[in-house]
Amino acid sequence: MLPGEIVEELDLPGGPTPVATLPEAAVQAPRRRRLSGIRLIAAAWLVLVVVLCALAPVLPLPDPEAGQGAIAASPGSGHILGTDQLGRDILSRILWGGRTSFFVAALTTGIAMFLGLAFGIIAGYFRGRIDWVIAGVADFVLAFPALILLIVLTSVFGLSIRNLVLGLSILGTPAFVRIARAHAMTVSQREFVLAARGSGARNGRIMVRHILPSVVGPVAAYALTFAAVVFVAEGSLSFLGLGVPPPTPSWGGMIAAGRPWLDRALHIVLVPSIVLIATVLALNFLGDRQEQPGRRR
Amino acid sequence: MAHYLVRRFLYLIAVLVAVTFTVSLMLSLPAGDPAQVLAGPEASAAQVDAVREALRLDRPVVERYIDWLGDAVTGDLGNSLRTNEPVIDSIRDRLPVTLELVILGQLLALLFAVPAAIFAAYRPGRPADAATTVSSFLMISSPSFIVALLLIRIFSVELGWLPTGGWVPLSENLGDNLRAAILPVIALALEPAGIYQRLLRSDMRRTLDEDYIMMAEAKGLGPRTILLRHSLRPSSFSLLTMIGIVSARMVGGSVIVETIFGLPGIGRLLIDSIGFRDFVTVQGVVAVIAVAYVVVNSFVDVLYGVVDPRVRVDAAG
Amino acid sequence: MAGSGTAHLRDADRALIRVEDLVVRFRASRNRYVQAVSGISLDVIPGETVGLVGESGCGKSTTGRAIVQLPPPTSGRVLYDGVDLTTLDAKQVRAIRPELQLIYQDPISSLDPHMTVEQIVGEPLDIWKRGTQASRRVLVAETLEAVGLDPKATLDKRPREFSGGQCQRICIARALILEPKALILDEPVSSLDVSVQAQILNLLEDMKDRYGLTMIFIAHDLAVVRNASDVVVVMYLGKVCEVAATEDLFASPAHPYTDGLLASIPQLRASRNGNGSQPRTLAGELPSPLDPPSGCRFRTRCPRAAGRCAEEEPTLRAAGDSGHHFVACHFPLVEAALAPTAAGPAVAGSE
Numbered sequence: 001m002l003p004g005e006i007v008e009e010l011d012l013p014g015g016p017t018p019v020a021t022l023p024e025a026a027v028q029a030p031r032r033r034r035l036s037g038i039r040l041i042a043a044a045w046l047v048l049v050v051v052l053c054a055l056a057p058v059l060p061l062p063d064p065e066a067g068q069g070a071i072a073a074s075p076g077s078g079h080i081l082g083t084d085q086l087g088r089d090i091l092s093r094i095l096w097g098g099r100t101s102f103f104v105a106a107l108t109t110g111i112a113m114f115l116g117l118a119f120g121i122i123a124g125y126f127r128g129r130i131d132w133v134i135a136g137v138a139d140f141v142l143a144f145p146a147l148i149l150l151i152v153l154t155s156v157f158g159l160s161i162r163n164l165v166l167g168l169s170i171l172g173t174p175a176f177v178r179i180a181r182a183h184a185m186t187v188s189q190r191e192f193v194l195a196a197r198g199s200g201a202r203n204g205r206i207m208v209r210h211i212l213p214s215v216v217g218p219v220a221a222y223a224l225t226f227a228a229v230v231f232v233a234e235g236s237l238s239f240l241g242l243g244v245p246p247p248t249p250s251w252g253g254m255i256a257a258g259r260p261w262l263d264r265a266l267h268i269v270l271v272p273s274i275v276l277i278a279t280v281l282a283l284n285f286l287g288d289r290q291e292q293p294g295r296r297r
Numbered sequence: 298m299a300h301y302l303v304r305r306f307l308y309l310i311a312v313l314v315a316v317t318f319t320v321s322l323m324l325s326l327p328a329g330d331p332a333q334v335l336a337g338p339e340a341s342a343a344q345v346d347a348v349r350e351a352l353r354l355d356r357p358v359v360e361r362y363i364d365w366l367g368d369a370v371t372g373d374l375g376n377s378l379r380t381n382e383p384v385i386d387s388i389r390d391r392l393p394v395t396l397e398l399v400i401l402g403q404l405l406a407l408l409f410a411v412p413a414a415i416f417a418a419y420r421p422g423r424p425a426d427a428a429t430t431v432s433s434f435l436m437i438s439s440p441s442f443i444v445a446l447l448l449i450r451i452f453s454v455e456l457g458w459l460p461t462g463g464w465v466p467l468s469e470n471l472g473d474n475l476r477a478a479i480l481p482v483i484a485l486a487l488e489p490a491g492i493y494q495r496l497l498r499s500d501m502r503r504t505l506d507e508d509y510i511m512m513a514e515a516k517g518l519g520p521r522t523i524l525l526r527h528s529l530r531p532s533s534f535s536l537l538t539m540i541g542i543v544s545a546r547m548v549g550g551s552v553i554v555e556t557i558f559g560l561p562g563i564g565r566l567l568i569d570s571i572g573f574r575d576f577v578t579v580q581g582v583v584a585v586i587a588v589a590y591v592v593v594n595s596f597v598d599v600l601y602g603v604v605d606p607r608v609r610v611d612a613a614g
Numbered sequence: 615m616a617g618s619g620t621a622h623l624r625d626a627d628r629a630l631i632r633v634e635d636l637v638v639r640f641r642a643s644r645n646r647y648v649q650a651v652s653g654i655s656l657d658v659i660p661g662e663t664v665g666l667v668g669e670s671g672c673g674k675s676t677t678g679r680a681i682v683q684l685p686p687p688t689s690g691r692v693l694y695d696g697v698d699l700t701t702l703d704a705k706q707v708r709a710i711r712p713e714l715q716l717i718y719q720d721p722i723s724s725l726d727p728h729m730t731v732e733q734i735v736g737e738p739l740d741i742w743k744r745g746t747q748a749s750r751r752v753l754v755a756e757t758l759e760a761v762g763l764d765p766k767a768t769l770d771k772r773p774r775e776f777s778g779g780q781c782q783r784i785c786i787a788r789a790l791i792l793e794p795k796a797l798i799l800d801e802p803v804s805s806l807d808v809s810v811q812a813q814i815l816n817l818l819e820d821m822k823d824r825y826g827l828t829m830i831f832i833a834h835d836l837a838v839v840r841n842a843s844d845v846v847v848v849m850y851l852g853k854v855c856e857v858a859a860t861e862d863l864f865a866s867p868a869h870p871y872t873d874g875l876l877a878s879i880p881q882l883r884a885s886r887n888g889n890g891s892q893p894r895t896l897a898g899e900l901p902s903p904l905d906p907p908s909g910c911r912f913r914t915r916c917p918r919a920a921g922r923c924a925e926e927e928p929t930l931r932a933a934g935d936s937g938h939h940f941v942a943c944h945f946p947l948v949e950a951a952l953a954p955t956a957a958g959p960a961v962a963g964s965e
Contacts, residue, residue: 038431143312145590147549148567148583149319155571155579156323156335191724194684199738199788200711209737213728232440236553239442240568255443262446263454273443281438288434 042282049279053098061092064249075267082267085257090271097249097272101279104165104244105230111169113223116176121207121215123177124184135181138174146171150233151242159245164237168230179222183215224287228280235276251276302599309595316587317369320580321362324352337574351378351577365580374581379573384581388563392585394464395562398554399547401478402485403540409486410493415524417494418501429494436491441550445484445557452480462559481554488550489543496539500532541597545590619929620655622857622940629657629693630796630828631681631714636690638676648903650676651687652852658796663822663829665839665860667875668849671900674832675719677849678798681830682716683707694796712742715789719801721781725773731758732769735787742792757787760824762817779810783817790821796828803838815842836872837879840864845938848872851903851911854930858939868933868941868948870916871896910944918945 052059066088075082081090123134153167187193188211196206237243238252246253251272258268325331332349333340340348348354353361368375374384417429453461459480465473504510505528513523552564559565563582570578626632638651651673658664666674680687683699686707692699694714699707718724725734736754739745745753755765761783773781782802789797799818803811819842822829833839839846839860846863848856848871856869867873874896898915901907907914913923922944933941934948941948 140312140315143591143594144316144319145545145549145583145586147546147552148586148590151552151567151571152320152323152579152583156326156576158334191718191720192726194679195716195718195724195785195788196726196737197684198682198711198716199792200708200741201737202708202741205741210726210728213726228438232438235440236442240553240556242571252442255446259446262450266450269443269446269450273447277435277439277443280440281434284434284438 039285042285045278045282046286049098049275050102053095053102056092056095056099059095061095062089064088064092064096065247074265075271081271082265084254084268085261085265090254090268093249093254094251094272094275097244097251097254098275100161100244100248100250101231101234101276104161104168104234105227107165108168108172108230109223109227111165112172112176112226113219115169115173117180117212117215117219119173120177120180120182120219121184121211124181124215125188125203125207125211127185131181134177138177138181141171141174142178144171147233147236150237151240154237154242159242161244164234164243168233172226172230175226176219176222180215180219183218184211187211187214221287224283226287228283228287231276231280231283305595305599309591312591312595313588314366316591317366317580317584318362320583320587321365322358324576324580325354325358325361335574335576340574348378348574348576351375352580369581369584374584375577377570377578378575379570379578384578387566387578388581388585391561391563391566393467394560395548395551395555395564397467397474397478398481398485398551398560398562399544401482402489402547403544405482405486406490406493406543407540409490410497411529413494414497414501415529417498418505418528419520419524421502426498429498433491433494436487437495438491439487441484441488442553442557444487445480445554448480448483449557462557464558464560477558477560481558481560484557485547485550485554489547492543493536493539497529497532497536500535501528504528504532537600538597541593541600545593548586548589619931619942621930621932622854622938623655623657624659624938626657626693626696628659630660630695631830632657632691632693633677633681634691634693636677636680636692637688638673638680638685639688642904646904649852649906650903651680652906653690654849654852654854656847656854656857658828658830660795660828661826662844663831663842665836665843665846666830666832666849667836667839667846668834669900670834671851671903672849673852673903674834674849675800678716678800678830678832681798682711682714684716712738712792713795715792715794715797717782717785717789717797717799717802720805721778721785721802722773722805724785725781727773730770730772731763731784734773734784735791738788738792744792753791754787757791758784760790761787761821762813763787777810778806779814782806782814786814786817786821790825793825794827796830797822798830798832800832801834802831804834811838818842836864836875848875851901851906853911854942855912856933856939856941856943857930858934859937862934862939866934866948868939868946869912869943870918870945870947871912873947874915910942920945 069087070083071085071087075090081094084090084093119134119138123131149171150164150167154163157163184207193206193210196210201209234243234250235252235255238250239256241253241256243252244250254272255269255276258265258272261268324335330345332345332352332354335352335354336345336348353364356364365375372385374388376383377387380387413429413433417426420426449461452459459476463477465477467474501524505523510523510527513527518527549564551562552567554560555562555565556568563585567579567582567586570576570582620634623629623632623634633654633656636651636654637649640648640650642648654673654677656664656666666677668674679685681692681699683692686700690700694710697710699710702710729737732751732754735757736750739750739753744750755769758765758768763780763783768776768780768784773784776784786802802818803814806814815838818829821827829842831839831842836846836848843860846856846858846860847854848863848869850871856863856867856872858868863872864876867876878896896915901911901914907924909925909927910916910919910923913919916923926944928942928944930940930942933939933946939948
């Protein structure tokens with residue numbers, strides 16, 4: 001409440017007040033997320049693996065698909081991580097297999113995230129009938145048993161990375177739609193969206209310039225978790241012989257191939273297992289919203 | 298309420314039709330002659346014809362699907378291309394194994410998760426909390442096929458305590474049955490256990506931050522009463538939902554565990570049938586898994602709707 | 615108080631904005647509707663500032679938004695420069711937007727947190743493709759200076775680095791950069807500190823002169839609009855109670871509700887009720903708009919309510935001796951000079 005008299009009594013200068021004298025400019029602490037110790041380790045691991053995988057063609061590595069003589073050699077002896085059941089260098093296969101896994105995970109996550117953002121923002125911004133259709137289809141797809149459908153998909157259409165990516169992205173999109181839609185709905189209520197419309201902005205501009213930037217954060221966090229799921233799913237399918245087609249190295253495939261040697265040469269299974277678990281763990285840690293400061297648990 | 302249940306039921310039917318139809322559709326999608334593709338590259342002309350005949354691939358998808366659905370409703374899922382036995386019989390033989398794995402897996406997961414969550418929620422931020430958090434993350438991040446292999450190496454190869462695989466039916470010998478089940482169940486339960494622990498811990502923390510908990514503390518109630526009576530119960534709501542979702546997913550996840558341990562469940566049946574290109578059985582098994590999956594999920598949704606009226610309004614609106 | 619009616623509207627040719635029988639309905643749940651605005655009429659003459667006053671929930675903000683078609687009203691007409699905006703399609707309404715700008719209640723929430731001040735203030739120019747990149751930069755800086763912000767210190771910052779008052783200045787700059795003809799201010803100072811309120815009110819006065827603006831000033835507080843407004847429209851539960859030139863309204867309120875609002879201003883109460891009579895502050899709660907009272911909507915809280923008020927909705931009619939004073943009340947505190955005195959309860963005021 002501001003009584004009229006007070007305005008007069010204050011006898012403020014007619015001109016606008018200079019910035020410098022304005023009281024208490026609320027300078028909030030920058031909201032940059034700090035990486036806790038464990039998240040830092042997770043990020044470092046991911047960077048390390050991605051860089052090494054990316055550099056695999058230029059690193060001095062033996063051919064990942066050719067035997068090197070010594071079969072199932074233990075780690076250390078000339079081969080840092082040993083050789084597998086066919087005498088192939090495990091480090092080389094890990095890095096080349098990682099290229100496939102990261103490619104599948106990145107492409108799948110990219111497609112699912114893009115589709116999820118597009119449909120989720122449209123549904124959450126426009127609401128009404130289009131929302132009903134999009135949210136309905138998303139719920140529908142979520143009701144499908146994903147792993148089973150993937151197994152049938154690859155068994156019918158044959159093994160190929162393209163089919164794997166296609167299936168995983170279709171089944172992964174609905175979760176992205178839900179998250180993007182929920183956040184878009186909240187942001188659409190904010191007054192800055194109304195203000196943009198008041199300025200004459202068209203719907204497309206509002207969705208891209210004003211809603212997308214607020215929605216992309218939480219969706220990107222989920223993308224990390226989703227990428228972890230893709231790694232596990234791709235590994236599981238490759239393990240079952242229904243994922244990445246051999247002889248292309250893949251982590252799941254390496255673990256499956258080492259299975260008969262479980263009692264004699266554990267490292268054939270253990271090395272790719274540790275790399276896969278560490279990668280999935282790192283993605284899960286980085287994608288976990290609960291761990292972020294400023295959020296009540 | 299009745300209105301809501303009817304809507305839910307219609308939705309359930311629609312999803313079931315969509316899932317089973319998708320499988321039918323997938324069988325006719327391969328380029329060229331689907332029968333040739335499904336029978337495999339080495340199949341003889343007679344085998345290709347048999348596949349075409351059994352799956353009715355010469356007919357339009359919709360017609361073929363309606364035929365299949367009509368038979369399926371009466372319990373006829375066709376005869377296996379491999380053994381010529383009715384598919385429904387092999388499913389009936391194998392279903393108890395998968396169900397036992399899922400039920401035991403759920404029990405084991407909860408047996409770990411509930412105490413661990415209470416333990417972690419009681420003193421947040423302490424080393425005990427950090428340790429359970431990290432181990433839960435590790436459990437969530439460990440694919441069951443890796444866990445299964447490592448368990449075999451440790452408990453079967455190294456220690457020789459448990460069999461590497463195989464199955465003894467419950468009706469034959471309870472002890473042997475459990476010995477056969479224990480490693481597969483651990484492999485199956487690890488991921489859900491981590492998920493449950495995270496979920497329950499976070500819900501309990503939120504509950505413990507509420508004012509009424511402070512009141513209870515002020516009244517001098519012991520930590521035991523506060524944790525178990527005032528915090529665990531109101532926090533277990535979303536856990537119940539998650540148990541439903543995981544139950545449905547476990548049926549799918551048992552595919553891997555059953556394959557590794559050589560257990561005669563329906564997941565193994567699916568993989569074997571794919572290996573033998575027996576798509577009549579594949580279609581039947583997928584239909585059964587889909588029904589289980591969708592029914593369990595719907596049951597959870599309905600339960601949610603019964604307990605929390607707000608969900609009902611949203612779902613209707 | 616149920617001010618339906620259009621007796622108070624001036625000649626249509628003179629008005630820049632003319633609202634007739636505006637009704638806005640929202641869906642509250644499955645088949646329940648809330649009528650937030652139930653037949654409001656008002657007009658604004660070029661260069662004039664009209665204050666729109668009422669308690670929270672009376673529909674004044676909804677009215678402001680309905681005028682700029684965000685969202686469009688359920689029924690009624692909104693004439694801008696003689697054109698009924700409610701009959702235009704989305705494209706045509708959009709073409710009007712640069713001329714008719716709205717300033718929002720919460721300045722912090724109405725700025726996109728992900729944009730810099732330069733992007734925010736320059737966005738309208740970008741939307742309308744006005745000028746070149748370079749000329750836009752210059753205009754943005756000039757406008758920021760006009761609203762009292764140092765461009766050098768603000769252009770590259772984001773909204774969270776500013777106080778509420780500074781954010782409102784940025785909002786004003788964004789609205790003014792398109793050089794609008796009319797500005798609708800939706801409680802522009804209610805979320806600000808008292809000391810900052812005065813600064814923003816002064817800024818708005820300056821901007822009105824500088825840009826030759828016509829304004830609708832929405833507030834829940836009569837004191838805030840007193841100095842800014844030429845005419846005040848008092849609203850209650852989606853209806854108009856009283857319309858008067860500002861001086862008349864403060865000197866001789868005709869509606870019991872206006873009287874109650876005035877009595878709730880401490881300084882005024884001291885001077886007006888000096889002779890020890892009961893303060894006539896408003897008692898009770900605003901009834902739910904889901905289920906408004908019959909007849910006069912104010913009757914449940916009105917000290918003068920009588921049987922007639924429950925049965926018959928009063929319409930706006932002339933009150934007082936001066937030219938522009940209208941009231942929707944069966945038993946007003948001030949009667950028009952020529953109108954017969956209604957048989958009502960004794961006048962308890964200090965007239």
